[in-house]
Amino acid sequence: MRVGHRVAQASLLVLAGGLGTRFGGTKQLAAVGPGGAAILDHSIREARNAGVERIVVVGRSDLDAELRSHLTSQHPDLELTIVHQDCHGPRRVKPWGTGHAVISALSVIDGPVIVLNADDYYGPTGIAMVANSITEGRSDEVARGVMLGFRLGQTLPTSGSVSRGVCEVDGEGRLVSLVETHGIERRGDEIWASTPPGELDPETPVSMNIWGLSVEVVTGLVGQWNEFLETNAGSESIEFLLPVALDEQRQTGKLVVDVLDTEETWIGITNRLDLVAARSAFAEIRH
Numbered sequence: 001m002r003v004g005h006r007v008a009q010a011s012l013l014v015l016a017g018g019l020g021t022r023f024g025g026t027k028q029l030a031a032v033g034p035g036g037a038a039i040l041d042h043s044i045r046e047a048r049n050a051g052v053e054r055i056v057v058v059g060r061s062d063l064d065a066e067l068r069s070h071l072t073s074q075h076p077d078l079e080l081t082i083v084h085q086d087c088h089g090p091r092r093v094k095p096w097g098t099g100h101a102v103i104s105a106l107s108v109i110d111g112p113v114i115v116l117n118a119d120d121y122y123g124p125t126g127i128a129m130v131a132n133s134i135t136e137g138r139s140d141e142v143a144r145g146v147m148l149g150f151r152l153g154q155t156l157p158t159s160g161s162v163s164r165g166v167c168e169v170d171g172e173g174r175l176v177s178l179v180e181t182h183g184i185e186r187r188g189d190e191i192w193a194s195t196p197p198g199e200l201d202p203e204t205p206v207s208m209n210i211w212g213l214s215v216e217v218v219t220g221l222v223g224q225w226n227e228f229l230e231t232n233a234g235s236e237s238i239e240f241l242l243p244v245a246l247d248e249q250r251q252t253g254k255l256v257v258d259v260l261d262t263e264e265t266w267i268g269i270t271n272r273l274d275l276v277a278a279r280s281a282f283a284e285i286r287h
Helices: 039-049 061-074 098-103 126-136 215-232 242-251 274-283
Strands: 011-015 054-059 080-084 113-117 143-151 162-169 175-187 190-194 197-200 205-213 255-261
Touching: 011 039, 011 098, 039 054, 039 061, 039 126, 054 061, 061 080, 098 113, 098 215, 098 242, 113 126, 126 143, 126 205, 126 255, 143 162, 143 215, 175 242, 175 255, 205 215, 205 242, 215 242, 242 255
Parallel strands: 011 054, 011 113, 054 080, 143 255
Antiparallel strands: 113 205, 143 205, 162 175, 162 205, 175 190, 190 197
């Protein structure tokens, strides 16, 4: 059932410009459901069911034809906007990161956005929760964002290590800190990280890069990107990451982030071996 008109004013921003190096191909279009549906197709359908009609996909120039063909086939009635991340900023093989992907779409954004990864699935209620919350608004004088906070133990793939934004939340449900944590993996019944090193509680809230952001927050990323570029223009690998940039806004008092608690289980594709588990999980979901 569709929700109110205010939600329809938000845009869904799907980040689909990654290279899929660890996957070994175009993982953002890998089939996980009936009729060749990829994870981003499930996200687009659920966003539209939540009343979000404006869909913006951030891709790459070399992926454009394949992406358009796929999306037109899966969503023939969708008025789609595609922007190319590689056309914004200095050219290099590796995309400049999720923060850069968001600002590359700024010219087609005129209101709040729901930002998510093309190859991550946030559960049947995830997008609707973010859409409803970001359009409700608050009376705060600073810009506002919302984040879906997953339980760490429900976000780990079947094999390999991953990075997660490990969060601390205060009693009012607001983000206090976010630490990009790398090399997270299961070791028997325990979860350990390599950087920063240590054992992690499976109930720890983590960011899976699904955000609801006001347009003021997105605009604020531009100055951060310019500062980042002054130092890193010659790098071939360092990335301007959205969670890091948003936490910088929060630390400097420009942003408050409400963390929405969810018990949804993440489904995603990091390595090609994850496809089997993802397809099995989607077979149990009724859309």
